[in-house]
Amino acid sequence: MTRYIIRRLLAAIPTLLAMLTMVFVLVRLVPGDAAMAMLGDQASEVSLAALRAKLGLDQPIGVQYLAFLRDMLGGNFGVSMSSGRPVLEEVARVLPYTLELTASAILIGAIFGLPLGMVAALRRNAWPDYLSRILSLTGLSFPGFVSGILMLLAFAVYLRWFPVMSTASDNFVDHIRNLALPALNLGLIMTAYITRVTRSSMLNVLGEDYIRTARAKGVPPRRLILRHGLRNALIPVVTVVGLYFGTLIGNSVLVEMVFTRPGLGKLILGALQARDYTLLQGLMVIFASFVILVNILTDLIYAVVDPRVSYS
Amino acid sequence: MTALLDIRGLTTEFRVNGHWHAAIQDVNLSLAANETLAVVGESGSGKSVTALSALRLLPQAGARIARGEILFEGRDLAKLSQRQMAKVRGDEIAMIFQEPMTSLNPTMTVGDQIAEVLMIHRGMSHGAALKEARDLLDEVRVPDPGRRITEYPHQFSGGMRQRAMIAIALACRPKVLLADEPTTALDVTVQHQVLTLLDDLKRERGMGVIFITHNLGVVAQIADRVAVMYAGEIVETADCTRLFANPAHPYTEALLRAMPRVDRRADTLEPIPGSVPSITARPAGCHFAPRCGYVRPECGHHPALGPISGAGGSDHQARCILRAKAEEAAWTV
Numbered sequence: 001m002t003r004y005i006i007r008r009l010l011a012a013i014p015t016l017l018a019m020l021t022m023v024f025v026l027v028r029l030v031p032g033d034a035a036m037a038m039l040g041d042q043a044s045e046v047s048l049a050a051l052r053a054k055l056g057l058d059q060p061i062g063v064q065y066l067a068f069l070r071d072m073l074g075g076n077f078g079v080s081m082s083s084g085r086p087v088l089e090e091v092a093r094v095l096p097y098t099l100e101l102t103a104s105a106i107l108i109g110a111i112f113g114l115p116l117g118m119v120a121a122l123r124r125n126a127w128p129d130y131l132s133r134i135l136s137l138t139g140l141s142f143p144g145f146v147s148g149i150l151m152l153l154a155f156a157v158y159l160r161w162f163p164v165m166s167t168a169s170d171n172f173v174d175h176i177r178n179l180a181l182p183a184l185n186l187g188l189i190m191t192a193y194i195t196r197v198t199r200s201s202m203l204n205v206l207g208e209d210y211i212r213t214a215r216a217k218g219v220p221p222r223r224l225i226l227r228h229g230l231r232n233a234l235i236p237v238v239t240v241v242g243l244y245f246g247t248l249i250g251n252s253v254l255v256e257m258v259f260t261r262p263g264l265g266k267l268i269l270g271a272l273q274a275r276d277y278t279l280l281q282g283l284m285v286i287f288a289s290f291v292i293l294v295n296i297l298t299d300l301i302y303a304v305v306d307p308r309v310s311y312s
Numbered sequence: 313m314t315a316l317l318d319i320r321g322l323t324t325e326f327r328v329n330g331h332w333h334a335a336i337q338d339v340n341l342s343l344a345a346n347e348t349l350a351v352v353g354e355s356g357s358g359k360s361v362t363a364l365s366a367l368r369l370l371p372q373a374g375a376r377i378a379r380g381e382i383l384f385e386g387r388d389l390a391k392l393s394q395r396q397m398a399k400v401r402g403d404e405i406a407m408i409f410q411e412p413m414t415s416l417n418p419t420m421t422v423g424d425q426i427a428e429v430l431m432i433h434r435g436m437s438h439g440a441a442l443k444e445a446r447d448l449l450d451e452v453r454v455p456d457p458g459r460r461i462t463e464y465p466h467q468f469s470g471g472m473r474q475r476a477m478i479a480i481a482l483a484c485r486p487k488v489l490l491a492d493e494p495t496t497a498l499d500v501t502v503q504h505q506v507l508t509l510l511d512d513l514k515r516e517r518g519m520g521v522i523f524i525t526h527n528l529g530v531v532a533q534i535a536d537r538v539a540v541m542y543a544g545e546i547v548e549t550a551d552c553t554r555l556f557a558n559p560a561h562p563y564t565e566a567l568l569r570a571m572p573r574v575d576r577r578a579d580t581l582e583p584i585p586g587s588v589p590s591i592t593a594r595p596a597g598c599h600f601a602p603r604c605g606y607v608r609p610e611c612g613h614h615p616a617l618g619p620i621s622g623a624g625g626s627d628h629q630a631r632c633i634l635r636a637k638a639e640e641a642a643w644t645v
Contacts, residue, residue, distance in 0.1 A: 208414065209409060209411050209415045210414065210415055210416055210417040210418070212369060212409070212415070213409065213415045213416065213417070213477070213480070214417065215398075215401065216367060216369060216401055216402060216406065216407040216409075216481075217401065217402035217406075217428065217429050217432070217480060218398045218399060218400070218401035218402035218403055218429070218432055218433060219398070219402075219428065220395075220398055220432065221394075221398075223432075227420075228417055228420075231419050231420075232417070232418065232419055305419070306418070306419060307418070307419060307421075307464045307466075308418060308464065308466045
């Protein structure tokens with residue numbers, strides 16, 4: 001197991017380097033450069049040259065690249081051009097909100113999606129199956145921001161159960177009330193995904209020879225479904241949740257805008273509008289690192305769920 | 313000889329394109345304690361369906377037992393609920409399957425899979441059941457059982473997995489074992505070891521074994537009695553030695569001629585022309601008639617399974633009008 005973990009971590013290094021290189025190239029492909037963006041297009045050549053020298057932009061590209069790698073790997077993301085605060089500080093301030101939102105979405109997805117998918121598979125081509133298929137198709141076809149606005153209208157504007165605008169609050173109950181709608185919005189999309197994968201994976205597993213063996217052993221129905229069925233059906237579900245994590249953070253950007261919730265989404269949008277290159281660059285690197293990290297975690301969960309993985 | 317398991321007039325139907333078709337028809341089998349009954353036939357002859365029907369393991373949608381009784385110690389298993397049936401399975405009647413590579417749960421240790429049966433049927437604690445699982449693995453001659461119970465199926469070879477399957481099946485000391493081609497997927501030396509093991513265990517425990525196979529060599533090695541199946545019906549049944557010496561049904565004859573033997577040249581092997589008809593396209597008369605070398609106009613009538621002429625005192629029966637005793641040459645239409 002330890003060897004497996006080390007192997008997975010080592011395998012992430014090339015991915016990380018490729019990602020950093022791509023960010024480096026992307027930032028330099030944008031028309032104009034950081035100095036121009038900071039000083040505006042009315043700036044004199046002299047002041048531009050001075051700033052370029054200060055930022056190291058006059059150095060050969062190779063030297064810039066190495067300096068960039070050194071900074072990024074050392075966690076030195078520079079200072080936001082718009083706020084003047086360190087990028088890392090800016091991100092650290094809002095990251096908990098986004099993480100909290102995505103984690104609740106995955107939790108909601110698992111709590112509703114797994115049982116729904118299982119029931120659909122067990123009652124295949126009967127009404128529970130049709131119901132869950134319609135629900136998951138609806139959940140998948142609705143863009144997150146559209147269902148978000150509808151939920152806001154229904155539960156915040158008309159029913160007034162939840163606040164329209166999420167504001168930071170130290171009060172736990174208020175905090176949950178602020179989180180509820182955006183989390184439910186993303187969570188329902190997640191539920192739709194998990195329901196679908198669980199259903200098809202469960203159907204596959206129920207047709208396996210070892211399920212017949214378990215029945216021939218006299219395993220009672222509940223244990224048959226949970227221990228022999230679900231445990232094996234979970235393997236593809238873990239994959240999908242892991243793969244979807246990146247998309248989920250992307251979706252949370254939109255959802256944060258709809259619910260005016262602090263988070264990475266707001267930060268990214270602000271950075272784009274202000275052409276804050278350093279902040280954008282730092283956000284890209286942090287965001288991508290997260291996706292890589294989640295992939296490693298997915299691989300580790302794999303090894304826990306499926307004993308065959310860590311040996312091959 | 314009192315029967316331990318007595319299958320009477322069993323007919324199992326499958327739903328194909330909205331219509332019910334009989335996969336097996338009017339199957340009669342009886343099994344005594346300490347007896348090995350081999351059920352032989354080509355693929356599609358209904359051997360596995362018979363065994364799966366007996367344990368009520370067929371899918372609940374698309375398959376049904378239409379007629380017949382499955383009498384086990386006086387109880388008709390065909391009438392039990394699935395819940396009552398679960399109590400019989402793995403405890404009094406156990407089954408092992410053809411594919412050892414896919415028949416074990418990949419996410420459970422072999423020890424836990426054996427222990428599970430004991431925990432369900434004997435109410436043992438996990439610890440006690442694991443200890444028993446270790447002894448069972450030892451009994452089926454898996455080396456180093458103490459370490460092996462902690463391993464997963466993918467760490468076992470095919471032969472070792474089949475031994476683990478046998479350990480699972482035998483854990484609760486069942487009275488009847490249904491073995492559905494348990495050695496087909498194994499190579500010949502391993503096959504021989506597993507057969508010997510099964511035979512030893514049967515003797516030690518006085519189990520009745522129904523052994524399903526298409527391999528007549530295996531039949532000769534282990535069976536006391538043989539039932540030959542063709543297109544969903546039993547076409548011949550006799551003592552093992554008698555069947556090999558005096559096959560009565562043309563299909564049995566053809567099967568024996570198609571079997572490779574060390575004492576004959578390989579070029580004298582005769583394949584049976586044609587193939588087993590599908591369950592939706594069985595001929596109205598004798599099911600074997602289209603492939604039979606002795607076919608006559610009377611074969612358009614469906615023959616009944618009955619004693620053959622010259623059977624002497626033995627219980628040798630065949631489903632063929634040519635071999636039936638003159639006075640019993642009745643056929644069903």
